[in-house]
Amino acid sequence: MMKYFVFFLLFSVSVFAQTAYPKDYFSPPLDIPMELSGNFGELRPNHFHAGFDFKTLQREGLAVHAVADGYVSRIKISTFGNGKAIYITHPNGYTSVYCHLQKTTDAIDDYIQKAHYKEQSFEIELFLKLNELMVKKGQTIALTGNTGSSEGPHLHFEFRDSKTEKIINPLLFGFDKYIKDTKKPTVSAVYVYPLDDKTSVNKSKRPLLLSLSLQKDGTYLSNKVLANGKIGFGITAVDYDNVSGNRNGAYKIQSYLNGKPNFGYQFDTYSFDEMRYVNALVDYSKYKKTYQRVQKLFMSNPYKLSIIKTDDSNGIVTVVPNLTSVYRIEVSDFFGNINTISIPIGFDSSAPIVEKEAMVSNYFVKVNKDNSFAKDNVSVFFPAGTFYEDFDMNFDVRNSVLYLHDDSVPVHSRFEIAMESDKFTDVQKEKVFIADVDSKGRVGYNFTSVKGNVYSANVRSLGKYTLAIDTTAPTISIANSIEGKWISTQKNLQFSIYDSGSGIKSYNGYLNGNWILFEYDNKTRKLTHNFSDGIVAEGANDLKVVLMDNVGNSTIFETHFFRSQK
Structure with a gap:
């Protein structure tokens, strides 16, 4: 076993230097066909989507498999975010991540259970050593769920570089062979933006939606843009595959000015530190007002999003007299399906008819x-x-x-x-x-x-x-009283908790004076203790649950019940 550990570490170091991603090393994490409800780089509130969301037949409890040999390097269980998540580090320098799990299985589950009771907390984060929890390719490691901030049963899955922790598009690892996609990305809107107080576009100082007409060759042509200064463009685009029916994000967007690359990006890999730049990439004001995400193809003030490749103008087009230009946008998916929009640009010094929207500010x-x-x-x-x-x-x-x-x-x-x-x-x-x-x-x-x-x-x-x-304590309630009752057939204890002020900070349960694990689901506000933990005593049991909010108000719930384990 020690020889394997040494080989694991040496192989990991050597692979870090490689740039090509292995295409046939990893297998799918689920037994069912891969259908996406979310893809890599998709635009989300305050972040880019970090992986794939796999559909799970709209239910929980499907087996999740390790995609390759490795070891469990990290476990994080939270009431928000990724919920129950495990990380497996592989000997080829990459880490796979599995999120929103219902529960883990076998040795992994035993390890987590001991950690809950050692730390006396449901929310835990553990970093494991190489030899603690080894797994084999195809081994069942968990069951799919809906924990954390998940809005429905699914498996969120990621690949990361084990050394840099950058997230990587799973399609680069050969996962494209499990997805059929012959459809072009769909472009629903193209906008042009005047970028300073002096500039107008088609006699307007406000952003304009351009009209697009389908050409015989399958490309689109915009109505002509007439401007007199600095302008930029934005696009609303989504992508569909042949199976899932879900709207996914576009993989690559590239603009050209008179045939030369002007501004572009594609979603291959980026770091978590860059996630929030999604708010700079989109027209954020329009998004907040209309929920439409227009992806800007320019930077008025450059920001450090590594996927962006631009010319010296940062995507800004300067329209000058006696010069006509053609601006072209290509939107493509990973499979090479491309949608193209051409926009003719000319100079016009006419006085604007539509003035800039008034902004009252101090x-x-x-x-x-x-x-x-x-x-x-x-x-x-x-x-x-x-x-x-x-x-x-x-x-x-x-x-x-x-x-x-x-x-x-x-x-x-x-x-x-x-x-x-x-x-x-x-x-x-x-x-x-x-x-x-x-x-x-x-x-x-x-x-x-x-x-x-x-x-x-x-x-x-x-x-x-x-x-x-906030001077009001949290509340706790149980649907059916267990006070003084025999509850030998119940599988768990479940309570509803709520705080109307500062919010719940902590929850702790004690059975016969000993701390017990209560799992919390923030979506249903339910606290659940499973008797399978084996803490309950034969016969009489005293239960106490203590809640505390973020400013120190607390509530104590006490009861007693009887239970037979036989």
């Missing part, structure tokens, strides 16, 4: 500088790089409420809000937090520190903020 934020704003007892500090582009910002404080522009402007990194108030006692201060307030008046919790009478929080979105106090 401040201007420059992205590459620190920005500080203060009024009354409220201050906001934006470090340089908080945003993607300069913009006109509204900032106001009325009746102790901070009005910080609105969420139509994306935020890349956290910024600080500080609010001073002397209306709370020392006891109340422990229950006070800076809350974000949505359009329906609902408050959201932000971790808040207090020093004297000043409360501060680091947040990541613009909008409305205020100080809120």
Whole structure:
């Protein structure tokens, strides 16, 4: 066994230097045909999709197999995000990731169960050594589920570079042979943007939707763009394969100006640090207003998304007199199906008919500088790089409420809000937090520190903020009382929990004075203890469940029941 470990490590080091991806090394993780409900690089809220979402017949409990020999290198169980997830590191330098699992199996499950009880927590993250949990190709390692932030039963699957942790498109590993796709990507909209105050496009200073006409050769031709300055283009595109019927993201988009590459990107590999740049890539304001994701083919202010390849103009087209141009967009999938749009461009100095949309603002934020704003007892500090582009910002404080522009402007990194108030006692201060307030008046919790009478929080979105106090304890309930009853036939204990203020921070159960594992499903707000853990005693049992919210309010639920294990 030790010889295998040494070979594993030596082989891993040698493979890291290679650039070609192995095409026949990995097998599919499921027994059923591979059908996608989400593909690599698909545009998602605040991130690019990091892998494949495999359909699982709209149900849970399908066997998940290791795609190659390796060892379980990481286990993460969370109530949000990927839910129950396991990572398998393979000797060829790559790691496979399996997420939203219902449960793991055999030795892996035993290992996780012991870790839950050792750490006395449902949410755990474990990093394993090479020789702890070895797996073989095709071995059943888990069952598919719907845990974490999953919106329906499926398997989220990823490949990562074990050394750099960059995520990699599974199609590059030969998974394309399991998917049939002869369909061109679909382009539903092309927009042209005037990029400065002096420029107009087709006599408009606002972004315009272009008309497209299908040509005999299968390409599209746009109506002519007449402009007099700097312009950029954006596109809304999706891709379909022959089987799944789901709208997926386009693999590659490339623009050309007079035949020369102008701006483009394709989704092969990128790092998790780059995920949030999806908000710079799309027309974020339009997305927030209409839920339409227009992918911009230019950068007004360059940002560090590694997949983007551009010329010196960063995709911006400068329209000048006496010169006509042809702008071409090619949208393609991994299988070589291409959709092409040609856009003729000419110069026009006519006065605009449609003026730029009026923006009432009282401040201007420059992205590459620190920005500080203060009024009354409220201050906001934006470090340089908080945003993607300069913009006109509204900032106001009325009746102790901070009005910080609105969420139509994306935020890349956290910024600080500080609010001073002397209306709370020392006891109340422990229950006070800076809350974000949505359009329906609902408050959201932000971790808040207090020093004297000043409360501060680091947040990541613009909008409305205020100080809120939460003195209400969480609630817990059980559908059918077990007080003093024999429940020998029940497989589990299940409770509903809820907190209307700052939100649930922790939950702990104790059976006869010993900590027991309760799994939490945030979608249903259910706490579940499975008697298969073997902690329950024969006969009488005393149960206590303790809930705590984010500001320290707690609730204790106590009961007793009887159970026979025979």
